[in-house]
Amino acid sequence: MIRLKLIIKKYMYIILISSFIYSTLGNPNMALASTNDFSLENLKVEHMVEPIGLDVKQPQFSWNLKSIEGVRGISQKAYQLVVKDVQGVVLWDTGKIVDGASIGIKYNGIELKPENRYNWTLKVWDQKDETQEKSSWFETGLNMQRNGLGNWDNASWIGGQNKELPLYSQSLAVFRVKYVLQIAQGSTKASFILGADDSRLMDKNKNLYNLQSEPDKSFIKLELDTGKVKVGGEACINIYRQGYSKDDSLNPLTSIAIPKALINVENENAKHTIEISSNFGIFNFWIDGTQIELPRVNFWTTGVNVNPVGPGGDYIAFPMVANIGFSVDKGEKANFSDLQILNYREPQNAVFSEVLGSGTYTGIFSHKPIKGFAVGNGAYHLDGGTDGVFITADPSHDSMPLLRSVFTVKNKKIASARLYATARGIYEAYINGERVGDDYFAPGLTQYNITQLYQTYDVTKLLQTGKENAIGAQLSEGWWSGAITFQGENWNYFGDRQSFLAKLVINYTDGTKDVITTNPEDWKSYKQGPVVLGSFFQGEVYDARKESAIKSWTTAAYNDFQWDKAEIVPVNAHTAFIGEWAHCMTGTVTEQNYDHLTLVGQTGPSVTNVLTLTAQKVKEVRPGVFVYDMGQNLAGVPRIVIKDGKLGKKIVLRYAEMTYPDNEKSGENRGMIMLENIRGALAQDTYILKNGENVIAPHFTYHGYRYVEITGIDKALPLKSVQATVLSSIPQVTADYKSSNPEINRLWQNIVWSSRSNFLSIPTDCPQRNERMGWSGDLSVFVRTAGYVADTDQFLARHLQALRDLQDKDGRFGDIAPIGNGFGGVLWGSAGITVPWELYQQYGDKDVLAEHYNSMKKYVAYLDTKLTDKGLLDENTMMELGDWLGPEYNKNEPAFLWAVYHAYDLWIMANVADVLGYSDDAVVYWQKYAERKKFFNKTFVNVITHKTVKSDGTLMDTQTSYAVPLALGIFSEENIPYAAKYLADACVRKNTDDNKIEYNSYALMTGFIGTAWISKALSDNGYTDIAYKMLENTNYPSWLYPVEQGATTMWERLDSYTKERGFGGNNSMNSFNHYSFGSVGAWFYNYSLGIQRDPVSPGFKHFILQPQPDFKGSMKSASGCYDSSYGRIESAWKIDNNKWFYKATVPANTSATLYLPISKEATVLESGKPLTESDGVVFIKYETGKAVYHLQSGIYQFTIKM
Template sequence: MTTPPTALMITPDQAIDGAPAVRRVFALDPDHGPVVAAEVLATAHGVCEVRVNGAPVSTDLLTPGWTSYEWRLRYAQWDATPVLAGRAGGRAVIEAVIGSGWYAGHLGWDGSKEVHGSERAALVELRIRFADGHVQTVGTDETWTSVPTETTADDLYDGQRIDRRISAADRFAAAPMPGEGGVRIVPFDAARLAAYTSPPVRRQEEISPIRVWRSPAGALLADFGQNLVGWTRLSVRGAAGQEITLRHAEVLDAEELGTRPLRRARATDVFVLSGADDVFEPTLTFHGFRYVEVSGWSGADEDLAEALRAVVIGSDLTRTGTFRSSHPLLNRLHENIVWGMRGNFVDVPTDCPQRDERLGWTGDLAAFAETAVYLYDTEAFLADWLRDLAVEQEHADGRIPIVVPDNLKYEEIGAMAAAMGSSLVIALWNDAACWVPWAMYEAYGDPGVLGEQYASMTGHVRRVAAALSPRDLLEGGFQLGDWLDPTAPPDAPHLAKADPAVVATACVHRSVVIARDTALVLGRDDDAAEFAALATRIGGAFAEHWVRDGRIHSDAPTVYALAIAFGLVEGTDRAAAGDRLAELVAESGHVITTGFAGTPFILTALSETGHLETAYRLLLQERCPSWLYPVTMGATTMWERWDSMLPDGTINPGEMTSFNHYAFGAVGTWLHRVVAGLAPAAPGHSRVRIAPRPPETGLTSAETALDSRHGRIATGWSVEGGRLRVVATIPEGVTAEVSLPSGFAVEVGAGAHEWEESFPGVVVRSAASRPWVSTGESEG
C-alpha cells in the first residue's frame, strides 16, 4: 500500500471569492531519464480537484467526500502517469481547486455554514518516478501559491457560479497570474489521514431531456424524465458576459418549477459566457432534480434539448441484484427503489439529495440495509460509513448519533433535539450500529465487518441494558418511533399510532439478538451468554406487559409487524398477532398505516403468519397511501411521505416533502425474497432458499438474480394454464433449499433446475394506459 502523504495542509493567505486554486510551478528533476510513473495523493478541508499541466488526474468527484473530519480524513490516491509519462526535464504545473463541500459549505436545515471549519485547504503530494528509479516529490507547502478560478461561488446546497471569462489555461503557464498570492500552513494532525476504502463518487451516466417547453408563466423548462442526482452540463456559445441561470427541482407545481420542497437550498447554477464555445459542468455541487428551469438562453427553445444533459453521479457501486415481474407498476416501483438508492448513496447514505439536509440518517439506513446490500455491492461503502459511526460513538460517551457523520452536535436544532438528548437510546436510529453490519454479514459472508464493529455493537446493546426501565422495557424519554406513519399529524411525524415504547423495545431487542449472534460467530461465548440473557429479559418483559391473547399494546399494525418479525411473540400469540395484523390491514382498506419502523417488516409478518394474500393486496394497492400510489402519480424515485404529491397533483404542504427518500424502498427485500423467492439461508449466500410465493391473482411471473460472492444466483416463476413453473440457476459452491407453495421441498446443488406443479389461475389488470410505466428493470 502507498504510504500516506507527508505534505502540509495549505490555504490561500488572501481572501478569494468562490473556489480558489493552490498551485506550484516546478521543474522535473534532470538527468534521471524519462518519467515512467507518477501518482497523486490528495485530500482537503472541503473538496478538491487536482490537475497536472491542465489535465485532470482523476475522474473522481467531491474528493475526499464526507467523513467524521475530527478523527478521519480520507486521502485519494490517483495514477498521474498518463499526464507526465515520457517527459525528461522541463517545467510542469500542478494545482488543486478547492470547493467548500461538506466541510465549509452549508450543512443541515437551519442555515448553518462552515460547521466543520471556515478555511478551505488542501493537502496534495505528487510522486514522480523516473527511469533510473529516482523519485521526485512535490507536496503542498509554503512555496505554493494561490489564485482565483472561474468558479466564483460554490456550495453543495446552493449551486455553483462559473465565469468562463476567467481562463483556466492561465493557471498552467509558468508566468505569474493576476491576483496570485501566497499560502499559509494550516495546523493539521496527520494521524487523521486514512486511505480511501470506500468507492469514490463518479459520473454514472448522462440523460437527455425528453421535453423542452414554456410554462404558463413563460419559463423555459426541461424535463429529463427521471428524478436523479448530479448536475446539468450546458454547451453554449454567446456574447461574453451573458449569464445563463439553471434552477433545479424534482417536481412541477402548478406547471411551474416546484422549488418549495428544497427549503433553503437554492439548487441554482449560474454560467457566465466567454464569447467562444463554452461547456459548463458544475462539479463542485450536486442537485436532486428531474426538471430544470433555464433563464438567459438566447437560442431557440428547441435547441436547448441538444445543448443540455443531466449528468448522473453517485458512489461507484457495482449492481448485484435485479427484479422483474409481469406487473408493470411493480417493476417501476423496484426501479424507483434502485434510483432512490443511487441518488442517496453519494459518499454517505443520505436521507435526501435535494434540499437543505442530505444527512447520513442512521434510522433510514437501518430500515433499508437489507435491500441495499442486495441491490448493490455496498460492502466497502457501508464499512467505511460504519467506521465513522463507531468513532462518533466513541467520542460521545457511547451515544450513537442519529446522523453520521454527526454535524448536529455543532448545531442548535430546537426542542426535538433537546428531547432526544434526554434518551440514552433512540431506537431504530441507534440500532443501525447492529442492523447494518449484520445485513452486510448475511449478504457477503465476511465476519470481518462484525469484528471491526464489535465494540460499537456491544457498546450499543450495553447502553440499551442501562436504559431499560425497572420493567426491562425501553420506556420513558423521547423516541422518534414509527416515524412518518401516514396517520400521524403532518407537523409531528413522530406521533404515530404505535406506542413509541413498544416500537423502541422491539427494535432494541432485535439489536440484542444480533449482538448475541455476532458474539457466537466471533467465538465470544461469555458475551453471547450475556446478550442471550438480556434478550430473554427484554422478550419476557415485552410479553408480560404488552401482549394479551395475541393483542399488543397500542393495537397498531407496526407493533404486530415488529413483534412477529423479531420473534417477540410465539405459538398461539404469534398466530393471533398475525390474524390481528391482517384484520387491521383489511380494516384500513389495504392501504399503508405504518412508518419507518413498521413498513420494512409488515409484509414479512403477514406472509409468515399465513396471510400471503393480504400482503399482496397491501403491496399491489394503488390508492394513497401505498407503495404503488406514487407510481401512478408518475414517481421515478421513492418518496419521503406516502403523499408527497397529493392526488390532485399539488405538493404536500408539509415541510418535509422529499421526492427522493429511500427508506420506504425497504419493501424491495420482500420482492426479492417472497415475490421472486430468493433469500440467504447462510451468510454470504453459500446456502440460499428458493421459495417463491405467488399470489392467487395479480401476477403471472416474477424473477430475480443476484451476483453473489459465489457467482450468479437466479430464480423465477411463471403461471400459465393452472401450472406453476419455477426455474433456478445455482453456481458452484452454493446449496439451495427449495420450497414450493404445494409443500414440495428439495435440496439441490449447482446447475440449472426446473420444477412444475398445479396452481390457481392468475388474473392481471392491464396497465397499458400508463405511459410512464417501465417495461422492465433498469440495470442502473
C-alpha cells in the same frame, strides 16, 4: 430457541452437503464438470479489482468461479494464494487449502509495507481436481497502521493567502454583520442596509410572490433610533423590510428595545459596536458585546424573523447578504466604521471588510458618488442634508482557491507514478493540463476531525520525462465549509478555509524516485478563477469570462506571475471550529478537535458519473422561462451546451423535483418549478458566458432534481443540448426485478433510483433540500434492500466508521453520521447494531463485525442505563421517534417499538458474540435477550386476547405493532399465531388514520419502521397472498399510489403529491427522493423471487431459494437476479393456467436449498425430465406445503403441474 435452531440447522447442512458430495462423486450417471468447465473471475482485494492506496494490514482476497453455461456441479475443492513483492520474494504462500470459501480470505503473511505493489497468484482446484490459475496485483497506501496521518514526506496543508475569505453575497444566507456606529450630536437615527437587490426579488420569475423590484427598492434596513432617550425612553432598533413581500410597508416590521444600560443619555452619541446575526432570516442583535434578549422564534432558536416565507431553514431563505450599505434620513448625520461581514459559526472569520486609510477611497462604495456620503478618517460619513442618503454596493469578491506548482521529471523511464491527495473542502487535481481521476467531490464526507480519506491516483501516463511538468488543484467548499444540514448553526461546520494536501511519488525503472509535496515554497495560489462559488446547497457560480486568465494553468508553460504564494493552512481556532457545543435537542455535548485525526486511504466507492440522461421535454412556462423535464428524478448536475454565447450574459439554472400543477390552485405559479421543498438551500447555478461555445457542467455542487429551469437564453435549447450527469457512489446496480405488473416494475426502478441518488458519499436521506444527511433510522430500515441493489459492504463500512467516530462517551450512537446528534432515539441509534449484522449476513464480512463490536457493546450497555423503574426503555431526549410518517403514528406507542428493537439489538449482539468467538459475552447477551423478550410479551401483549397494547394497557392492534415484532422474532411462541392472524386482519380490514380518515382494505398504514417488516411478517406466517394484495394496491396509502401519481423515485410521504390535492400543504417537509418506503425491495428478492440468505452460511456460499408466486392474485410472473459475492443468482417464475414454471441459476461454487410451494401430488419436471433423472437435484423432504431440494451450481428449469 432461535440460537438452538440455527446450530441444529448448521450441522444438518454440513451432514447433508457431505453426503450429497459423496453420492454425486460416486454416481456414474451424474453429469459432472470436465476440464476447463470453469474460469476464475473478479479477483479482488478488499472488494476491488487491482486496487491502489490500500491502508489495510491484512487485506481480504476474493474471487469468483464461473462455469460454462449448461454445466452443473462446479465447486471449489481447494485453493492456493501466493503473494510476492515486485522483486519476486514470496511473502505469503497458503499452500493448498482444502476449502470452498472464495471470499474473506485474509492475508496472513510477512508484514506488508506502505507504498508497495504486490502481485498475487490464485490457483483453484475444482471438485474433480482440475485446476485454474490467475494473477492480479494490489498496492498499499501511506498509512497501513491506520494510526495518525501516515507518511506524507512532510507535505503541508496549503491554501490561498490568509486575507479575506471569498464572498458571493447573493448566496450567503447565514452570516454576521458587525460595525461601529456613531450618531452625530443633534441626530437620532441611522441605518445599516443588507439584503438589498437580491437577484430573486428583481426577477418576478425567481420568487413565490412574483415581485419585480427595481434597484435599491428591496432591502432590509436596520435603524438605530435614539429619539426617545433624551425624554427618558429606550433606544431601539427598527427593522424595515421593503420589496420582499406584497405585504411590506413603509412602517417598521418590528422594533426591538435596547436596555438603558446599553444606550442611554450619557452615551447616545458615543460610538457603539453593533452586531447582527442572520440565521436563515432569524436576526439576533448585540450592542457593545451584549446580546439583546429576544423571544423564541421556533423550536431551535430565539430572535426576530424577517423572512416573509417563514422562520429558519425549513423555508426558502431570505435575506441573503446581497448588497449592503447605509442610510440616514434628511437632517440626520452619522459615521459608520469597522464594517465587517463575518461567518456565523466560529471562528467567525471575515468574508468582507474595508480598511479605510487616509488615501483616496477605492472601496465598494466608490463606484457611484452619492451626495452626503464621504469616506475619510477611518469612517463612512453620512449627512442626510435635505434629501437623505441611501447607498448600497455589492461586497462580493474573489473566487474559490486555485493552487499550482511546477516540477521537473528526470529524463529516464518511469516505472510508476502515484498522486496521493486530499483536501479540507473538495478538490479536483490536474497534471499537465489533464484531469486526474474521474471522481467527484473527493475526498468525500467523513467525520473530518477524526477520520479523513485520501485518494491515490495512477498518474504515470500524465507525466512527461525530461521536462518541466505542472500540477494544479481547484478547491471548493464541499462538506468542510459552507451550508451543511438544515441548521444554520452548522454553516462552515468544520472550518471556513479550504486547503490541499498532496504527495506525488515518481518511481523510475532504475530504482530511484522523486517526491513532490505540497508546500508554501514551491506552490502558488490564485483567487480570481472562474469557479466563483462551489456549494452543495447554494449551487455553483461560474464566470467563463475568467477562463482566459487561467488558460493552460496546469501546464508548465503557463505564466503565473499574477499568482500569490501559497500558505500553510493549519487547523486551529483561526481556521476551524474547535471546542465544545451542545445540541439543542438532545443536550449532548460534542467536542470537536483534531487531536486524534487519522488519514486513511479511500474506503468504498467514491462519487462518479454513473449515467447520462438527455432532456425529454421542454416547456416555456413564462416568457423566457424554459423548464426542461429530464424524465427522471435524480441526483447530479447538468451538462448544457450553448453554441453562440455572448460575453457577459448571465444564465441561471434552478432545479426542482416537481412543478406546480397546471391548474387554478397554483395561482400565479402555475407550471413553474416548485422550490418550497428545497427549503433553505438555494439550489441555483449561475453561469456567466464567454463568447462562442459554452459548456455548463458544474463540478463542485450537485442537485436533486427532475426539472431544470433555464433563464437567460433567448429561445429554447435543443433537447440534445440539455443533459444530466447522474452522480452516485453506486457504480453498478447488482440486482434486477421484473414482473407482469408494469407499475410494480416502476416501483422497483424507483427504489433503484432513490438508492442511486442517496448513496452519494454517505447514505443520505434526500439529495435535494438543505438536509442531505446520514440519518441512521432511514438506513436501518433500508439496509437489507440496499444490499441487493448494490454492493454496499465497503460503502457502509465507511459509514460505520463515522458512527464510531461520533459515538458519545456514554455509548449513544448519533442519529446522524457524519456530523452527529440529531433526533430519533432507539430506532435510529440501533443502526449501529443492525447495519453491521446485515453486512455480515449479506457479504460474509466478519471484519465489519470485529471492527465495530466494541462500539456495539457500548451502545447496548447504554440502552441498559435507559430502562425506567417499570422496565420501559426511554432515552428521555426531546424528540425520540416512533413509526415515522405512518398514517397511524400516534396509535403506535414509540416505547413499544423501542422495546422491540432493544430485544432485537440484544439478539444480534448474542449472535455476533458467537460469530466472533466471545462466548462469555454471548451467554450474557442471550440471557438479556430472553429477559427483554419476556418483558415485551408481558407488557405489550394482552394476556387474554393476545392483541398488542400500549404500556398502559390500552389497545393498539395496528399493522405496525404486529409486523415489527413478528418479523424480528420478538413475539413468544404462544403469541406468534395470534399476532400473525391479527396482522392479516389489520391488512384486510378498513383502517382509520390518526386524523380519523378511513381507508379501504389493504391500505399500508405503516411508517418507516413498520413498512420495512410488514411484507416479511406476512409471508413468514403464510399470508403471502395478502402481501401481494398490499403491494398491488394503488389507492392511498400504498406503495403504488406514488407510482400512479407519476413518481420516478421513492417519496418521503406516500402522498407527497396527489393529482387531486397537489402537495397537500406539505410543500416544505416533502422530499420526492427518499428511499425509506422502498424497504419493501428486500421482499421482492426474499419472497417474490425467493432469494434468501442462509443464516448459517453468510455471503451466499449456500443460500435458500423459496419463490412465492402470486397464486391467488393478479401477478402472473416475476423474474430477477442478484450479483452476490459468489456470482449471479437468478430466479424466475411464471403461472400459466394449471401449471407454473420456475427457473433458477445457482452460481458456480455455491449450492442452494430450494423450497417449491407445491402439493405432494404435483408433477414436477426439471429441464423436461423427471427429477430422479435430473443432474444436480436431490430431493430432501416435503414439509408444510413445500418440496425441499438441494441444488448444485447450475441452471435449472422446473415445470410444475398443479
